[in-house]
Amino acid sequence: MKNNIQISTLTGKDVEELAKPDKNxxxxxxFYLGIRADQDFLSVANSFLSEESKKIKENKKFSYxxxxxxxxxxxxxxxxLRVIKLPDRTRTFIVFFDNEHSLRIYKVxxxxxxxxxxxxxxxxxxxxxxxxxxxxxxxxxxxxxxxxIFNYFxxxxxxxxxxxxxxxxxxxxxxxxxxxxxxxxKIQNHIEVHINRHLxxxxxxxxxxxxxxxxxxxxxxxxRELIERFKDYLSNETKKKIVGSYFIRTDQSLxxxxxxxxxxxxxFEFEKEREMIDRIVEGNSKKKKMAVxxxxxxxxxxxxxxxxxxxxxxxxxxxxxLCPGDHSVYLRKGTCxxxxxxxxxxxxxxxxxxxxxIARKIRIIHFVQEHTDFDRFGIAAIxx
Numbered sequence: 001m002k003n004n005i006q007i008s009t010l011t012g013k014d015v016e017e018l019a020k021p022d023k024n025x026x027x028x029x030x031f032y033l034g035i036r037a038d039q040d041f042l043s044v045a046n047s048f049l050s051e052e053s054k055k056i057k058e059n060k061k062f063s064y065x066x067x068x069x070x071x072x073x074x075x076x077x078x079x080x081l082r083v084i085k086l087p088d089r090t091r092t093f094i095v096f097f098d099n100e101h102s103l104r105i106y107k108v109x110x111x112x113x114x115x116x117x118x119x120x121x122x123x124x125x126x127x128x129x130x131x132x133x134x135x136x137x138x139x140x141x142x143x144x145x146x147x148x149i150f151n152y153f154x155x156x157x158x159x160x161x162x163x164x165x166x167x168x169x170x171x172x173x174x175x176x177x178x179x180x181x182x183x184x185x186k187i188q189n190h191i192e193v194h195i196n197r198h199l200x201x202x203x204x205x206x207x208x209x210x211x212x213x214x215x216x217x218x219x220x221x222x223x224r225e226l227i228e229r230f231k232d233y234l235s236n237e238t239k240k241k242i243v244g245s246y247f248i249r250t251d252q253s254l255x256x257x258x259x260x261x262x263x264x265x266x267x268f269e270f271e272k273e274r275e276m277i278d279r280i281v282e283g284n285s286k287k288k289k290m291a292v293x294x295x296x297x298x299x300x301x302x303x304x305x306x307x308x309x310x311x312x313x314x315x316x317x318x319x320x321x322l323c324p325g326d327h328s329v330y331l332r333k334g335t336c337x338x339x340x341x342x343x344x345x346x347x348x349x350x351x352x353x354x355x356x357x358i359a360r361k362i363r364i365i366h367f368v369q370e371h372t373d374f375d376r377f378g379i380a381a382i383x384x
Contacts, residue, residue: 007087010094010106012131018096018122019358027066029073030123031095034114035086041093044114045081049074052116061344062118070118073097080105089156096122109154110134117347120324125351129312129366130154137243138215139261140206142222142230143250144168144195147202149209152219152261157254159213164205166198199226203233210238219264220245221257243268270369277371280311280380293377295349299329301381302356309363309382312350314370316378320349329353350379 008014033048035041056062056070077095080103084093091111096104110130117123139150139157145168151159169191210218218241220227227245234242244264248257283291292301295318301307320329321343323336329352330336330343346352357364367374374380 007084007090007093007105007107010108010127014106015124015127015131016358019124019355027069027098028119028122029070029095029097030115030117030119031077031093032112032115032126033081033093033095034111035091035093036111041086042081045093046078048114048116049078052118056118073103076103094127098122109156119346120322120344121327121352121355123348123351125317125348125354128354128364131366135217136213136215137217137219137261137265138206138210138213138241139219139221139257140202140230141248141257142199142202142220142226144223144226145198147198147205149202149206150257150261151209151213151215152258152265157258161205161209164202166194166201168194168198196229199230200233203230203238207235207238210241215241217241217243217265217268219243219261221248221260223247223250266369273367273369273371276311276365277374280382281373283382284380289383291380291382293374293380295331295379298353298379298381299331301383302353303328305360306383307357307360307362307381308384309365310353310357311365311374311380311382312354312367313375313378314367315375317348317350318378320346320352322346322352327352327355329356353379 031045031048033041033045035044053071053074056067062070077097080095081093084105087107089109090107092108094106094108094112096106108127108130112126112130115123115126134154136158137152139152141148141150146163146165148163149161150157169187206218209215218238220230220242222230222245224247227247231239231242244267246260246264248260252260280291280293283289284293292298298307298310320331321333322329322345323339323341324344325336325339325341328336328338329349331349333343333345335342354364356362
């Protein structure tokens with residue numbers, strides 16, 4: 001029987017905790033289970049775990065005891081997933097296991113391709129990549145007498161206010177020149193006063209909503225005239241948060257509002273990424289470098305504690321090697337330069353670099369868009 005178990009959405013704070021190296025951990029399993037509408041998620045999970053179990057048995061890097069432990073953990077994962085009812089808006093289950101914290105299950109409302117990694121540390125790269133892709137945006141959908149405010153996060157409407165309605169008289173047509181003895185001009189002025197009160201009320205509600213939910217960006221959807229008038233009622237602080245607006249009919253569906261909002265957000269993100277790449281390229285070209293491009297240069301500067309911001313390309317991933325003792329990263333097989341221990345191969349060196357960056361409070365930027373000039377390097381760093 002399926003249980004409606006409360007499964008937490010994985011957050012940035014969770015990942016900060018998960019990324020801390022655990023010297024006592026000898027085994028960590030990270031399972032990302034992407035869920036599509038045309039697939040049975042449990043069948044996909046069983047197939048994935050079965051296939052990975054075969055690979056592990058054939059892989060000589062795992063001892064017999066490790067193989068038995070992994071097999072037991074996979075069985076536990078299957079049992080847990082078998083009794084879970086799929087929560088609304090879940091596109092990916094994330095299952096983590098390590099020696100200290102045992103089994104933990106999270107969900108996220110965006111699709112991450114299924115992947116299973118068995119290493120010494122938890123594999124968090126896919127989550128960091130997608131978290132960067134979906135920051136919070138406030139969206140105001142505005143009509144002349146009503147409005148809605150949304151919190152747009154992870155590519156979904158995370159929170160939506162109830163419709164805010166104001167008492168605004170309908171416009172008078174030319175055939176009705178008078179109304180209760182008032183001239184048409186006075187009638188129109190009366191209507192405009194009500195519209196302005198409505199816009200002021202929605203601006204105040206927006207300010208409160210943005211502060212309460214700590215939202216850094218704002219998108220506005222409405223008629224051209226209403227958008228400009230609405231901006232006049234926003235504080236200078238909130239005006240600076242506006243990243244774009246779009247014109248849309250007031251009878252549009254929520255789906256269409258989301259699509260138009262995402263178009264604005266995509267344009268803003270692309271321009272922001274281009275500014276960052278231009279800054280990196282310019283900093284790399286200077287004699288006294290302010291930035292570096294490419295994995296070798298990034299690792300060198302990380303080793304010297306000189307990195308301020310780490311920038312990672314949309315599809316960048318590369319194999320590498322890891323010291324089992326101090327978790328230092330290497331590009332080539334061999335032994336650790338400090339403790340002389342044999343290095344272990346890891347499937348994605350980016351994950352290890354991200355963990356180091358989180359531990360050192362380094363800012364991490366994961367590009368959402370493809371940029372040909374940057375993607376040939378894949379990774380870069382802005383220096384302190």
